[in-house]
Amino acid sequence: MVQMCLVCLGVDNDVIQQNVLQLPNPEKINNHLPPPDEETADDGDQSSQGYSDKNVRLTPSKPQAPVGEEKDLGDLCKYFVDIGGLRLLYNLAKSSSHSQLNEVSLYMLVVLAESKVYCQQILSTAEFFGDICTILSDEESSVNLKRMCISMILVLVSNNKTGQNLARESKCIDTLLLLFSKISNVVLVSGSTNPEYQLWSSVCSALGACATNPQNEENQKLCSSAFPQAIEWLHDSLQHEIVRPICCMIGPIVANSRFAQDYFASIGGLEILADILSHLVNGLQERSLDFRLAMVVMETLDMCIIENSESIRHLENHSIISSLMSLLSCGNLEAEDKLSIVLTIGRLTEDCEANQYELLKSHGLSLMDQILEESQDDKLQKAARFVLQNCRHISKIAMMFVIWQWW
Structure with a gap:
């Protein structure tokens, strides 16, 4: 089964033969399959929510199986885990000398962890997070391999407090913060087609996911260390490709966290966001307004002031109400x-x-x-x-x- 999946994903057959261990033969596999009438518990789908930017997620979209086949697919996935398929993919992901095989193995692990909660739970170990951190820290790791590791982190921390804690304890968050801050300005302004920019954008999503859904106060405090660099970039550029990922990171970090809200306000973050929103709204008469970006900025501001009267007072002299009234006056607004x-x-x-x-x-x-x-x-x-x-x-x-x- 693993060999077939790897071939379908484009891995060279010689590489597969050199690296993939021998699985049980088909006859033994068929003998262990559950009978057609046997009921097997279904582990529901693992969804990824929150501020993760869908455009930077590397996780593949799941095909929708007909209702009659869902149970069979669940049984097949469980059997794949039972015969050691998950462990095999894990070993390939961390030990192969072929970067392509590492990437594809991680890709398959992402699919399994996103599809089934029990796969996510099995992979949520200190050892696995440590291996991901090692790959991310290795200067020789390819950009694509690092992006796949970040995609793995996103799946493992979503709706999973254990995964969030392991991301912190394994130093994965520290590594993500380093990757966030060391990106060059040349890469940032190069746009979404640059693989290194895509890596940075994925890092923003991963930091946000580590901080919330569920809320993790320790991670929020740790991730707040990214604020000074984020504010510097927001101050220097109104470029869509810079503002959106940063806002999608800031929102979850400050959500319901008085510490993060106050720190963000103390270093001028609220004023920067208010000025960006004002600039976008004032462009209504001069150019077409990027309404979606303005909404992202507004929603980030909103997360910064919830149940925080001190933060609200920071915005008194920045015409924030006038900006919001201009947004509200835009034609054809959706109810939401x-x-x-x-x-x-x-x-x-x-x-x-x-x-x-x-x-x-x-x-x-x-x-x-x-x-x-x-x-x-x-x-x-x-x-x-x-x-x-x-x-x-x-x-x-x-x-x-x-x-x-x-x-």
Whole structure:
């Protein structure tokens, strides 16, 4: 089975013969297959969530099997593990002198770990993470091999606290942080076609995955050491290929972490993100707005201020409300995007009179009223009411001022 998979993936047959151990012959394999009527427990699919950028993930998309074949595929996968297939791939991934075979073996391990939770659990060992760290640290490892190792880390830490802890204890996170910081500016500006840029982008995704889903406070503190370099790059460039991966890394690291939020704010991170958002929004009249990038920046800002009034005060003098109102005024907004913007406005205006006043000047209260009248979305209506509730005091003051002027 392994030989066939390797051939299908393009590995040279001579390389396979030199490196792959002999598996049981087909007759013995067939004798051990479960009978057709025997029920076998299905280990559900292992999903990868959070801020991982799908464009930089190397993990392959899984083919959708017909419903009647799902059990057979699950049995086959379990049998492959039982006869030592997982161990064989593991040995090939770390010991072969052929880089191509290392890459393909890791690729197959990624597929198995992403498809079945029990494969992920089997591979979540200190030994395996240590081997991945060794490959990543080796200057002679190819870029593709390193990217495959990062893809392996992404799969092993997703929805897996044990994997996250092992990534830290094995120094994998330290190695990822080093790879993140040592990328050259020439590579960063070269764009997404450069393999080294793709490696860096994958590193951003892996750092974010190590920090959240589930939340891992120790990893969040460790990954926060990437903030100074990230802020320097954000300060120097508004390039899409730089801003998006960095934001996709920052978001999970600061999520629900007061330590990471405060550290990011203390070194000027909030101001940088606010300025980037303002620049994107101000380009509405000058050029086509990259709306998706603006939403990514806004959502990252939102993660930085949740339940953190001190961080909100950092943004009082950066016209953040005006930027969000411009976003909210874009035509043909999807309901999900509109809800995300209104919720962020709600968090910024809660217990912050400066932001409430800016919302009033930006005609935001009338827009919230319009949402209540026109929207059929219960969540969006609830978010608009939250904003209006935050601003009820300043609304009364504004009304009294209007009446006084009239008199």
